[in-house]
Amino acid sequence: MNNLYITGTESYLKVQDQHLLVFHPHKPCCKVAINQVNNLVLIGYCKRSDKAIYFALSRCIPVLFLDDKGNYFGRIETEERRRVKYLAHQLKRAKDLEFTRAIAESIVRAKLHNSCTLLRHFSHCHPTKATQTTLDAMALLLDDLPLADSVDVLREYGQTATKLYFQSLGCLFAGALNFDQPIQHQPTHPINSLLNLGYTLLNQNIYALLQAVGLHSHFGNLHIHRDHHPALVADFMEEFSALLVDALVVDLVILQLFTPADFTLPDARGGVYLYPNAINKFIQYWEKTLQSEVNHLYAGTVNYQQCLEWQVQEYVACLLGEREFYRPFLSKK
Known part of the structure; x- marks a missing residue:
């Protein structure tokens, strides 16, 4: 793409x-x-x-x-x-509680696994007790996933993991760009602004992939269906956010490729944003990330864009009953 x-x-x-x-x-x-x-x-x-x-x-x-x-x-x-090739299948599967629970478990498993992979990778040189505590807690959550008897319980596991993960992810930014606050969706700090831009780009990439194959973006499994919320896009975001967006931003910050001069001063609401030239710079790194190679357990050596495409096709096969279980992408690095 x-x-x-x-x-x-x-x-x-x-x-x-x-x-x-x-x-x-x-x-x-x-x-x-x-x-x-x-x-x-x-x-x-x-x-x-x-x-x-x-x-x-x-x-x-x-x-x-x-x-x-x-x-x-x-x-x-x-x-x-606006193709709806698989809409009938999605409507049918949305009523299949066993199917939605199995898919949701696979998504949460990938989320926890890939988040732990990132934390281990970047904390290898500077391990902290807080990070190890998070890794231990997330390992327990992974072990308990098969015991979750509903999507609601799996969703709670995912929310718990998110809270633990972002606390430890914030430690990786300690002192960088004068970072001294929790990671949050509001762009009140340059690092939050970088993450938000990355999430937006990943979100729209996944949306385009889903539409291209004929999947309706609002019929997800882990995320709740509601207006103006493409739940299926959000499901795939759980699988890839840490590997594609968070890892990129950590790299950019650690290597000091972005400085305070790349960001605006806080506006009336405290928002801090990238200047146009800095947005261009981020996009260049983002596209390089999508083209970087990764070892996929089933697809072999592919780039991340191909990996996203492969996972969408994997989901379609599962949706149609051609594959019994959804096999998420689990990073090895």
């Missing part, structure tokens, strides 16, 4: 001879063949011609809008993109 990102108020998008052209006054023109683009992502108040948007939509390329802070704003896509 190839994403074309357009950022900044000075950027201008137009179309010419089956190519999308991105102009910027201080950079060379970027020219991309339309058949190489799967998603068009517009960030902030960048300028674009109506013809360019029409051109993208006529080729069934969805156009995603993020605001200048990197928050999801909306998307435009053609009806042809």
